[in-house]
Amino acid sequence: MASAVLKVAAAGVSRCSRVALQRVHSTTAPLHQGVPASLWKLGRLNHIAIAVPDMEKATALYRDVLGATVSEKVPLPDHGVYTVFVELGNTKLELLHPLGEKSPISGFLEKNKSGGMHHICIEVDDINAAIADLKTKNIRMLSAEPRIGAHGKPVMFLHPKDCDGVLVELEEA
Ligand SMILES: C[C@@H](C(=O)O)C(=O)SCCNC(=O)CCNC(=O)[C@H](O)C(C)(C)COP(=O)(O)OP(=O)(O)OC[C@H]1O[C@@H](n2cnc3c(N)ncnc32)[C@H](O)[C@@H]1OP(=O)(O)O
Numbered sequence: 001m002a003s004a005v006l007k008v009a010a011a012g013v014s015r016c017s018r019v020a021l022q023r024v025h026s027t028t029a030p031l032h033q034g035v036p037a038s039l040w041k042l043g044r045l046n047h048i049a050i051a052v053p054d055m056e057k058a059t060a061l062y063r064d065v066l067g068a069t070v071s072e073k074v075p076l077p078d079h080g081v082y083t084v085f086v087e088l089g090n091t092k093l094e095l096l097h098p099l100g101e102k103s104p105i106s107g108f109l110e111k112n113k114s115g116g117m118h119h120i121c122i123e124v125d126d127i128n129a130a131i132a133d134l135k136t137k138n139i140r141m142l143s144a145e146p147r148i149g150a151h152g153k154p155v156m157f158l159h160p161k162d163c164d165g166v167l168v169e170l171e172e173a
Contacts, residue, residue, distance in 0.1 A: 024119040041128045043123035043173050046151075047085070047092040049104045051118040054083055055097040058115070062086045062093065076150060080104055083150050094121070094150065119157070119167035127154045134158065146172070 052058035057092060063086075071085040080103035086093040096118055098106045101116045108118055124130045127146050135141065140159035149155030153172050160167040 016085060040124055040126040040133060043125060045091045046121040046123050046171050047094045048120050049094040049096050051096045051108050052115040053109055054126060055095060058095050059084050075099055086140045119169050121169040122169050123173035124170045125173060126155055127170055130170055131156055
């Protein structure tokens with residue numbers, strides 16, 4: 001009889017400690033507990049893009065005045081831009097200047113004559129999973145399919161009106 005009581009008590013203690021452990025776990029668990037884990041993850045900031053009206057002047061600012069290492073100017077006709085990358089150690093700046101008559105940054109430079117921050121680029125581990133998921137959350141994609149971006153990797157732009165006024169580029173890392 002006494003041993004039966006002890007067994008029941010022991011079972012109770014171990015059940016309590018399991019519950020306690022689960023509670024400790026729940027305070028440190030991700031906020032989306034109960035929601036299936038996402039199939040894709042956001043990564044590091046890849047770059048911040050700045051649209052500039054004068055590429056040579058902007059490149060000289062970062063290279064000669066601010067002392068940064070800058071890349072060559074690269075034309076990307078498929079995207080309608082010239083790019084220069086500025087190395088910052090923890091991330092990069094991408095200087096953008098229009099290329100061709102239908103450049104997607106022409107309208108932006110019309111409105112911002114002296115240039116300005118154009119978009120941010122964040123890495124993702126799986127761009128197709130990100131696109132599929134974000135579409136279900138009513139975030140508009142700015143092209144039908146991912147395109148190959150400045151680093152030779154698939155990219156997708158998200159509509160700035162769906163991202164708090166910021167044009168967001170996702171790049172598969
Ligand atoms: C090589 C690659 C890479 O890094 O890998 C690149 O950088 S390519 C970089 C260039 N490529 C891209 O930007 C591709 C994605 N961008 C686009 O599809 C376009 O630029 C849009 C973002 C849709 C904007 O197009 P567009 O200027 O023709 O339209 P719009 O003037 O009517 O703009 C619609 C509304 O969005 C706002 N808007 C326009 N551009 C914006 C920007 N960069 N940031 C925040 N808001 C912006 C406008 O003020 C306007 O708001 P209101 O109605 O309130 O006035």
